[in-house]
Every structure is written in structure tokens, then in C-alpha cells.
Amino acid sequence: MLIKTDLSMMDLTGSNEAFKRIAIPFRIYKTSQVISLGEPAYTDSVVVEIMSGDTLVSYTSFTKGVADETAIARAKYAGTQVTPTPVEFTATLINSLTVTGYTSSEFTVYVTYQALYHDTVNMVDDIVGPSYSPGLMSSVLNQLSYLNNILPPIPDITSDDINSIQVLAEDITGESNDNYIQDEIHLQVNTLANRFVVRPANGSFYKKDLVVKLNDVTLVENVGYKVVGINLGKTRVTTSNDSVYDYIVILAEVASGAAVSITYRAFGGMVCPAAMNQTRTLLKNIIEYIKLGNFITVDTLKDHPLIIYILDRLNLIENMLNISAPITYLYSSSAVDSWVNIAHVAPDGITGLVDSKGVGHFRVRTEKYFAEIKLNYDLTSTGKVLSSHTVSSWATTIDQDKISHISTRVCPKFRILWNSDSVNSGLVLQMSVTRSVAKDIYVEIQNYGGAFSTWTMLPSTGVVLTPVTTTTTLPDDSVWNSAESTSLQSNVVVASGKGYAIFVGNIPTHLLDPHTYTYDITGDPEDNTTPIMTKHTGLPVASLITGSDVLIGEVDALVFKVYDRYAGTMISKVSDNLSIAGETVKASAMYFDQDMCSVEGTLTKTEGGYNLWVGATTGTHSVVNERFDLRQIDILFKGAINHA
Amino acid sequence: MLKLGIYVDGLSVPGNTTDIRAAIIYDDATYTPANIIMDGITRYNLYSRAFNYIKDVDGNIIDPMYLLNNIDKYQYVVGEISAPTGSLDDNRKLDVLDETIPLTFMRANTVNNFGIL
Numbered sequence: 001m002l003i004k005t006d007l008s009m010m011d012l013t014g015s016n017e018a019f020k021r022i023a024i025p026f027r028i029y030k031t032s033q034v035i036s037l038g039e040p041a042y043t044d045s046v047v048v049e050i051m052s053g054d055t056l057v058s059y060t061s062f063t064k065g066v067a068d069e070t071a072i073a074r075a076k077y078a079g080t081q082v083t084p085t086p087v088e089f090t091a092t093l094i095n096s097l098t099v100t101g102y103t104s105s106e107f108t109v110y111v112t113y114q115a116l117y118h119d120t121v122n123m124v125d126d127i128v129g130p131s132y133s134p135g136l137m138s139s140v141l142n143q144l145s146y147l148n149n150i151l152p153p154i155p156d157i158t159s160d161d162i163n164s165i166q167v168l169a170e171d172i173t174g175e176s177n178d179n180y181i182q183d184e185i186h187l188q189v190n191t192l193a194n195r196f197v198v199r200p201a202n203g204s205f206y207k208k209d210l211v212v213k214l215n216d217v218t219l220v221e222n223v224g225y226k227v228v229g230i231n232l233g234k235t236r237v238t239t240s241n242d243s244v245y246d247y248i249v250i251l252a253e254v255a256s257g258a259a260v261s262i263t264y265r266a267f268g269g270m271v272c273p274a275a276m277n278q279t280r281t282l283l284k285n286i287i288e289y290i291k292l293g294n295f296i297t298v299d300t301l302k303d304h305p306l307i308i309y310i311l312d313r314l315n316l317i318e319n320m321l322n323i324s325a326p327i328t329y330l331y332s333s334s335a336v337d338s339w340v341n342i343a344h345v346a347p348d349g350i351t352g353l354v355d356s357k358g359v360g361h362f363r364v365r366t367e368k369y370f371a372e373i374k375l376n377y378d379l380t381s382t383g384k385v386l387s388s389h390t391v392s393s394w395a396t397t398i399d400q401d402k403i404s405h406i407s408t409r410v411c412p413k414f415r416i417l418w419n420s421d422s423v424n425s426g427l428v429l430q431m432s433v434t435r436s437v438a439k440d441i442y443v444e445i446q447n448y449g450g451a452f453s454t455w456t457m458l459p460s461t462g463v464v465l466t467p468v469t470t471t472t473t474l475p476d477d478s479v480w481n482s483a484e485s486t487s488l489q490s491n492v493v494v495a496s497g498k499g500y501a502i503f504v505g506n507i508p509t510h511l512l513d514p515h516t517y518t519y520d521i522t523g524d525p526e527d528n529t530t531p532i533m534t535k536h537t538g539l540p541v542a543s544l545i546t547g548s549d550v551l552i553g554e555v556d557a558l559v560f561k562v563y564d565r566y567a568g569t570m571i572s573k574v575s576d577n578l579s580i581a582g583e584t585v586k587a588s589a590m591y592f593d594q595d596m597c598s599v600e601g602t603l604t605k606t607e608g609g610y611n612l613w614v615g616a617t618t619g620t621h622s623v624v625n626e627r628f629d630l631r632q633i634d635i636l637f638k639g640a641i642n643h644a
Numbered sequence: 645m646l647k648l649g650i651y652v653d654g655l656s657v658p659g660n661t662t663d664i665r666a667a668i669i670y671d672d673a674t675y676t677p678a679n680i681i682m683d684g685i686t687r688y689n690l691y692s693r694a695f696n697y698i699k700d701v702d703g704n705i706i707d708p709m710y711l712l713n714n715i716d717k718y719q720y721v722v723g724e725i726s727a728p729t730g731s732l733d734d735n736r737k738l739d740v741l742d743e744t745i746p747l748t749f750m751r752a753n754t755v756n757n758f759g760i761l
Binding site: 402403407503505507515539541543544 | 646649665666667668669670671674675677678680682688695707708709712713715
């Protein structure tokens with residue numbers, strides 16, 4: 001044992017007990033085997049011994065290696081640094097020996113010598129700690145080498161072996177009965193098919209106890225089998241006078257299915273309780289570390305400072321730009337209106353008041369429909385409370401989507417609910433999206449409002465929105481009930497921006513003329529009691545309107561498309577005149593001024609649906625030439641983009 | 645279901661033909677089509693057909709919108725709408741110029757409608 005005060009890292013005397021290496025075992029298994037000491041040793045101090053019975057006796061069949069000039073030079077330099085009296089270093093240092101005494105059987109030699117550098121592993125326990133030194137590094141490397149060679153993880157065994165693996169403690173004595181494995185069967189051996197290597201399921205084994213049997217007949221070493229793959233690391237540490245091997249090569253002819261059994265004493269230590277405890281401790285530490293929040297997991301993600309910081313920055317950006325992320329609702333669409341809540345105006349957090357006037361700016365997207373709309377409300381209005389204005393839109397049209405326009409188009413509508421006796425309870429914005437073919441659709445809405453928008457989108461639940469039939473809850477949790485006279489709903493606005501085809505066909509205008517007017521021929525030119533021209537409603541035709549899509553009061557214009565057979569062009573004309581009376585809208589357009597040609601349409605909403613009449617007044621030249629065909633009529637709603 | 649309604653000359657019209665005079669698209673769930681009656685007589689008879697009854701001379705189904713834009717190229721015969729032989733929509737190739745060329749192909753008086761001329 002080292003005394004506490006002697007911590008010098010280099011021994012220039014060659015006699016300091018703290019620098020003495022005592023009986024380090026090396027296994028000799030071949031002729032002229034070089035033993036590497038791994039560090040400089042005083043040549044004169046080297047003693048080699050072998051075990052005879054219970055005692056070590058001298059062994060002389062070895063030669064010393066060449067001098068380690070580098071180590072000698074370092075020792076000489078260190079000697080010059082000794083104060084007050086420099087030491088002249090004259091000894092010789094070597095790094096290796098060559099043992100020459102091997103004949104046919106293996107044996108272990110024990111080497112004792114004086115080392116140049118300090119071995120820190122032998123220090124007393126309560127020492128504060130050494131400085132870094134070559135000796136310390138050497139010790140660390142040796143320990144790593146030990147861990148690597150002696151305590152490897154589970155080696156390359158097959159999955160079947162895993163199931164039968166035993167927890168064997170490391171046995172360096174070669175005597176542990178717990179590690180004695182009897183008749184381990186290896187059926188996979190088939191030397192005829194080049195399958196002759198046996199790897200014992202419990203890993204490295206002592207050679208002395210190995211018994212290999214083929215069909216219960218013991219095989220002779222080097223005739224029926226031989227051991228290969230000496231494990232130098234394990235052999236070196238064993239106190240047994242034996243070698244540790246990893247593999248057995250079967251030399252006998254073994255056909256497929258023959259039972260090769262091996263009985264052996266395993267070195268063990270592959271999976272031992274200590275290793276398991278070590279693993280458990282390591283896992284425990286990792287889990288504790290993760291819990292500290294330094295690592296991001298699904299659970300800790302939301303609490304991570306970086307994520308919180310990013311979300312704060314996003315909120316800031318959204319606030320500065322006056323937009324928010326789109327919200328996607330699942331909506332059950334059909335031909336019948338179904339009103340659902342999508343947004344509200346809540347009372348101001350400080351004043352508790354709700355502004356009776358406001359503007360909303362939304363982007364709406366569903367299927368083939370996209371629109372950016374503005375919804376303005378004025379609860380004090382004696383006329384319409386709600387109005388819409390389409391900033392831009394994209395939707396299906398007959399021109400682009402042909403007949404499928406009728407079955408795929410949607411017609412979004414909006415309205416507001418509030419209690420007139422308690423405006424400060426807040427407002428609810430409702431949406432209805434009709435579609436000729438019933439379908440659950442995703443409606444994405446983004447509040448794109450500016451600084452004055454007080455609308456707040458309601459969160460999406462991910463399931464189909466529940467229609468509001470008679471009652472709902474206002475932002476301050478008070479009840480809106482359609483049965484109450486003070487619970488009001490605004491007018492409905494339509495946000496169908498690209499035109500809504502209500503007639504598709506091909507009717508020559510000269511065919512419509514007789515249905516539109518007739519001339520009254522009177523015998524007396526002075527008689528003006530009857531009109532010369534009697535107006536009629538027109539020819540009844542089919543209207544392609546889904547459910548209750550068209551709100552007569554919201555119709556802004558009709559767009560007539562008339563084909564000019566002479567020029568081969570399509571004339572698209574927004575109605576010049578439009579009149580709305582109750583549930584009837586009439587519109588006409590002069591589409592060919594040169595010959596005084598006009599076309600007209602009358603749309604009436606009834607309880608049973610919609611009735612559409614079309615008419616024309618065609619100039620004489622065009623009638624004779626059968627020049628024009630009425631092809632299509634579209635509806636434009638108020639606030640929509642006027643297109644021609 | 646969306647259907648195509650076509651109007652051809654009524655029987656009471658002198659010299660009535662199988663030419664299609666007008667056409668509409670309608671939804672039979674919301675609209676019941678009717679003949680066009682003027683001055684007490686049926687001027688145009690309406691026939692309703694599903695979209696797969698619109699064919700060219702080879703029997704291929706064509707887009708109803710194409711028919712609406714080209715109704716003077718089609719005829720209504722025995723319940724089917726098709727482009728008549730020799731019309732602009734008769735796009736069959738004449739691989740061999742033999743006696744099988746229909747005579748109507750060469751007859752100037754097959755042009756019925758001078759409205760566009």
C-alpha cells in the first residue's frame with residue numbers, strides 16, 4: 001500500500017514498493033510468445049514465475065525485450081529536474097518479454113517487476129486524487145480494456161439462445177459449480193453442409209472442463225473437435241491454470257439432425273446481477289434526467305421554453321398582421337339550410353360593452369369554393385343589419401366545370417343572432433352551406449379581420465358541427481331563444497361570388513318571342529284603348545336551383561348568355577334592369593342594340609320551389625335569321641363581384 | 645337526377661322534322677317538363693333523356709354541354725339523340741372511296757337550316 005505523501009508519478013530508483021507490479025498473470029499458448037507489459041519496466045527487476053502446486057517458482061525460459069529508449073530518455077530528463085540534487089538515471093527500461101518455453105501444453109506465467117510510472121489503482125481509498133499522469137491513463141485504458149474484453153455485452157448468439165440464456169456470474173476461478181453447463185444440445189451442426197462451429201449459449205468457456213459428445217459418444221480433442229478462439233482477456237484474468245475459449249470446431253462428420261452436446265464450465269459474467277443493477281440504475285438516471293425537462297418529449301413539449309417562446313412570437317405576429325390561423329370545421333351540407341355557430345363578438349373585457357357596429361373579414365374555403373368576404377353589421381339599422389362584400393372569389397362555373405357545376409357548387413350564407421334587450425351579451429355569427437348533393441364537407445374559415453375586427457372564431461371540435469335549431473348560447477352565457485321576441489336574427493347574406501347558374505339550355509330567341517309579347521291589331525288606328533303590344537311572362541323553363549339557395553331579396557343581377565350564330569360568339573350580359581317584388585325578381589338585358597334585341601327572365605320563389613320564365617324581344621332581322629340562342633342564365637348576389 | 649330535355653317539332657306543325665329545335669337541362673326532382681303550346685296547338689314536343697342517350701353516329705356517348713352548343717347537328721329518332729349520318733359530327737373516316745359512300749353526303753339539300761348562312 002502506498003503512503004499518502006508519496007504521490008510522485010515517476011520512480012527513478014527502481015526500488016519504490018509503490019511502483020512494484022506483483023505476479024501479473026499471462027497465459028502462454030504458443031512458442032516464442034511475446035508478452036507486452038504495456039508500460040516501461042526496470043530490466044533488472046523483472047522476475048518471471050510459474051505456479052507449482054500452491055507456490056510460485058522461478059521460470060527462466062524467457063528473454064527480455066529491447067530497451068525502451070523513449071522511456072529511458074524521459075527518465076533521464078526527469079532526473080535532471082530533481083531538486084536540489086539532480087539524479088543521474090542509468091537503469092535500462094523494457095516494455096516486453098518473450099517466453100520461449102512453450103512446447104505443447106498451455107500454462108500461465110506470473111511477471112513481477114518495478115514499473116517506471118505510478119499505478120494509481122492501488123492507491124488508498126481516502127486519498128484526495130492524483131494528477132493526470134501516464135500511469136493514470138494507462139490504468140484507465142487497462143480498465144476500459146478489461147470492461148471491453150471481460151465484460152462484453154451479450155455476444156452474437158441467436159434469438160433462440162436468448163430465451164435460454166442464464167444469468168451466470170463471472171467466474172474467474174474456473175471452479176464455480178453454478179457455471180457448469182451439462183449436455184447443451186446443438187442440433188444445427190452439419191459438417192457436410194459447412195456448419196461446424198459451435199458457440200456455447202453461455203459464452204466463453206474453460207477448456208479443461210469441455211466435453212463434446214456426438215450422439216452421446218465422447219469425441220476426442222483434435223480428432224473429433226478442437227477449440228479455437230482463445231479469449232486472451234478472460235484467460236489473463238482467470239486464477240485457474242486454464243485457458244478460456246469462445247468457439248468449438250467440430251471435426252467429426254456430423255450429418256444434419258445429429259445431436260452434438262457440449263458440457264462446459266462457462267466463464268459467465270455476460271449478464272450478471274451487477275450488470276442488471278447497473279442497467280437499472282442507468283435507466284433510472286436517464287428517466288430522472290428527462291423529467292427535468294431538458295429533453296423534449298410529447299408530454300413536455302408544450303412546457304418547453306423554446307416552444308412557449310415560438311408560440312408567443314407567432315401570437316405577436318398574428319396580432320400585428322391582424323390575422324389568425326384558419327380553423328377547419330366539419331359541416332354536414334345538404335340542399336336545406338342548416339345553421340351552425342362559427343364565431344362571436346364577446347363583450348369588451350374592460351367595459352363589458354359590445355359595439356353595435358362592426359366589420360368582419362373572413363376567408364372561406366371548401367371544396368371548389370374559395371372567397372374572401374367582408375361582413376358588416378349594424379344592429380341599429382332599421383333596414384338590413386348584415387351586408388356582405390366579396391373581395392375575391394373562386395368557385396365552380398358552367399364554363400369551367402360544365403354540368404358538374406350544378407352538383408358540386410356550394411352556396412355559403414351567413415347571419416347574426418343577438419338579443420335586442422341585451423346587446424352587450426354579444427353576437428353569434430352563423431353559417432349555412434347548402435349543396436345539391438348531401439355530403440359532410442370541411443369548411444376552412446380564417447378570420448382575416450383588421451384592427452377593428454372584434455370577431456373571434458369558435459374552436460373546431462373536429463366532429464360535425466351541431467345545427468342550431470331554436471336556442472343557442474351567447475358569448476356571456478345568456479340564452480338566445482328564437483321563441484323570444486327579443487331574440488333576433490339578422491337578414492341572411494349569400495357569399496356565392498362567381499355566379500350561380502339557374503338555367504342551362506339552348507332556346508332560340510325567336511322561339512321565345514311569341515311567349516313574351518303579342519301585337520294587338522286594331523282596325524281603328526285611332527283606337528288606343530288597348531296596348532299595341534301585350535306583355536307576357538315568357539316561356540316556363542326549368543330552374544337549376546338547389547333547395548333554398550336563392551334568396552330573392554339578395555339577388556343583385558341576372559347574367560344572360562346568348563349565342564350569336566352569325567358571329568359565332570357568346571354574348572354575356574349583366575341585366576340592365578332588375579326589380580324585386582316580394583318573392584319575385586325580374587330582370588332584362590339589351591344584348592344586341594343594333595337590332596333592338598333583349599332577353600329577360602322572371603324568377604319566383606314559391607313554397608314548392610322556384611319557377612323560372614324566360615323571354616325575348618328580338619329585332620326583325622335577327623328573327624328572320626334565327627340569329628340568337630339563349631344558352632344560360634346566372635344569378636349574382638349582392639356584394640358579389642360583378643362579372644360579365 | 646339531371647336530365648336533358650329536347651324540343652322537336654310537334655305533330656301539328658306542318659312538315660315537322662326530327663331536328664332538335666331547343667334543349668334544356670333540368671333536375672327531375674324539382675321540375676316537370678312540358679310541351680310548348682302556342683295558340684292552343686302543340687308547337688314543340690318535349691322528350692326527356694338521360695345524358696347517356698346523347699350519342700354520335702358510332703354510338704359513343706358525348707357531353708350534354710356539347711349537344712347544347714351544337715343542337716343543329718343532332719336528331720331525335722326513335723327515343724335516341726344522335727348525330728345523323730353526313731352531319732358535321734359524322735367524323736368517320738372514308739378509308740376507301742367506294743360505292744358505300746352515303747348519297748346524302750353529296751346532296752346539297754340536306755342543309756335544312758339557313759339561319760347561319
